[in-house]
Amino acid sequence: MALIFVVSSIEVRVPALRHFPLRDKGVHFIEYGVLGWLCAAASSRTWPSATAWRTASFAVFVAVLWGLSDEIHQALVPGRSSELGDLVADALGAFAGTVGWHRFSNRTVS
Numbered sequence: 001m002a003l004i005f006v007v008s009s010i011e012v013r014v015p016a017l018r019h020f021p022l023r024d025k026g027v028h029f030i031e032y033g034v035l036g037w038l039c040a041a042a043s044s045r046t047w048p049s050a051t052a053w054r055t056a057s058f059a060v061f062v063a064v065l066w067g068l069s070d071e072i073h074q075a076l077v078p079g080r081s082s083e084l085g086d087l088v089a090d091a092l093g094a095f096a097g098t099v100g101w102h103r104f105s106n107r108t109v110s
Contacts, residue, residue: 036097
């Protein structure tokens with residue numbers, strides 16, 4: 001979460017990625033996929049007796065809430081912008097990361 005905050009605080013220009021469509025959304029998807037994975041692991045270990053559905057929901061909620069705060073933060077940083085599409089990519093990435101962790105940890109979300 002701290003890494004996301006720091007990276008959101010600076011203007012990042014990568015000319016090589018200019019030709020890839022949806023590059024910004026892809027980066028958001030990947031970084032929030034990792035965050036969703038980590039939040040799912042942490043919530044499952046913190047509450048081992050909770051259902052997988054409950055820990056997964058909590059992990060997605062925390063990651064999306066952080067994504068919302070990140071978009072607000074970016075709106076206040078010169079050279080950065082805040083977009084609803086980024087928040088959607090954050091939410092989809094968080095969901096994918098959370099489901100991925102539960103699949104690989106043998107905890108099914110049902």
